[in-house]
Amino acid sequence: MREMLLVGLVFIAGVQSAAVSILTDEVSQNSTYPNENEISAKNVDVFRQLLNQETIIRMNLVKNVHTLMKDMLMLNEKLSDAEEQISGIRTSTVQEISDLNKQVELLKVENAALKNKTAVDDKEIMILKEKLENVSNTLTDVKVEVRYLSITVFGMNNDFKEIDERFQELENSTKEIETEIRVNIKSNVATLSELETRHLTLIDGLKNTTSSLQSDIDEYEATQLKISATLSSLELFRINQTLSKCDPKQEVAFTAGVTSSSSTWNSGTLIFNSVILNVGNGYNPSTGVFTSPVAGTYVFYVTAVEYNKQYLKVDIVLNSVSKVRTMGYSDAAYQTGTNMVVLNLQKGDSVWVMYNDGTGYWTQTVPATTFTGFLIG
Structure with a gap:
């Protein structure tokens, strides 16, 4: 690139010099004056003026060419410095990229x-x-x-x-x-x-x-x-x-539980659908209600496990009247509430476990939340 620019400038200077030199260096074959003796003193003055102008133009051209050469040298030096800087930048950039790649590999490891x-x-x-x-x-x-x-x-x-x-x-x-x-x-x-x-x-x-x-x-x-x-x-x-x-004729007893947990249960009767024992058939797993087949004194026991930390209260009720209550408090997960009550029942009385407060209950396939009752006399 630099060499082409230098050749172009020299070519332009040479063309301009050649064009001006026609006035004195080259003899025109179509000259109007066939003989110098016929040139008048006026024409001699004109040629002298032209010669002086050509000299001045040549000096200016030489000066301009020297200036251009000097500028070209300065441009070459600046271009060389720029190339060295670019080379240094490239080298440092490649090194930095290599270091970054090594750091990335270390981070991956x-x-x-x-x-x-x-x-x-x-x-x-x-x-x-x-x-x-x-x-x-x-x-x-x-x-x-x-x-x-x-x-x-x-x-x-x-x-x-x-x-x-x-x-x-x-x-x-x-x-x-x-x-x-x-x-x-x-x-x-x-x-x-x-x-x-x-x-x-x-x-x-x-x-x-x-x-x-x-x-x-x-x-x-x-x-x-x-x-x-x-x-x-x-x-x-x-x-x-x-x-x-x-006396086997007087036996009435049941135990039932739930085998699946609920995180949303919040009303009504807690139905213990999995029957473990039901002597006398007093407990109904479809409704969750025990109906006494004979009059007597009965014991009822309930175990209720709260769901996570959702708090749970349930009551043992006799004919819709709450008798005792359990509570699983929410200070820790899966707290267990238990309670027991002894009741005198007439034949046909109903006992069940009813919601009081909280949400949900927890159990397993082997029941952890259960309801038990039996006749003692």
Whole structure:
């Protein structure tokens, strides 16, 4: 590019010089004056003036050519400097791009490592949740069994005082165990919640929490063994009393539960559609209402588990009159409300569980929310 511009300028200067030089350097073949002797003094003055003008023009052209050459050299130097700067910029840009690519690769590797670490943490948290849920399910089953056996023992006619004393002892022991279990479960739930929000920064603490949970599970298992031993002795006593002193003609008893949870239930009768026992056919699983087939004294027991933290109150009602109430408070999830009532019924009286306050209830395929009743005399 620079060479072409230089050649063009030289060519233009040469053409202009050649054009001017025609006045003196070249002899015209078509001259009007065939002989110099015939030129007048006037014409000589004209030629002198033209010669002077040609000299001035040539000097100006030479000066202009030198100026152009100087400008061309300056332009060449500036262009060379610009090319060096562009080359330096390109080199630095390539280096910066290379450095950025390396940093991107490092970030990709770190991101992949963080994702893998997060996946491992999530798996450990899921394992802890499963263990905690298994413990909770086991405790729920134990409580249901304890309550059922307690109600059965309470229903014995003979040796009623001795059975009642044992029942009170078992009830107190059960309440203490339930309180301890709830405290431990709340502690475990809080620990799990903290792990879920900080699992990226508390990997080392997770091992300690796992050890703590394992210790709690071992403690629960030991407690369960104690309860099982107590229940075994009570069951043997109940069997002996049943075989020796119960009158099968007077038996009326039922236990029913719900097998699917509801987060929206907020009115009417709670229908326990899954019948576990219905001696005497007094309970109707379609309506949720127990109708006494014979007059007598009956015991009724209800267990209602709140849905998450939605708060729940239900009543045991006799002929539309509330007798006792349960409450699952909303300070923690899946709180259990229980209550029991002894009622004198006439034949045809109706007893059911009715909504009082809150929303929804929780259960499992093995019922956790149940309704029980039986005749004691």
